Amino acid sequence: MGSIYEDTFYKSLAKKFKKAHIYNKPKCRECWAKFYCSGGCQANNLNFNGDMNIPYEIGCKMQKKRIECAIALKDIEN
Numbered sequence: 001m002g003s004i005y006e007d008t009f010y011k012s013l014a015k016k017f018k019k020a021h022i023y024n025k026p027k028c029r030e031c032w033a034k035f036y037c038s039g040g041c042q043a044n045n046l047n048f049n050g051d052m053n054i055p056y057e058i059g060c061k062m063q064k065k066r067i068e069c070a071i072a073l074k075d076i077e078n
Helices: 011-019 042-049 057-077
Strands: none
Touching: none
16 A cells, blocks of 8 residues: 555555455355455455455355364364
8 A cells, every 4th residue: 555665655545445345345245254254355356356346266265165164163162
């Protein structure tokens, strides 16, 4: 969003990051895991899709699997 070396800060980019949450990502709205991942890594979304509001698909699948495993392990403990 800027550089500490050049003392720059881009407010427009900060606003984009602020708006890139699960309620503004169509794929996330209906996802059962949205509150666990918060829409994924914005940098990955931007890097792989060119848009912070489009979740990185492989990242989504991996996060969902991690959550499923964590839930299963917690269930075994009880």
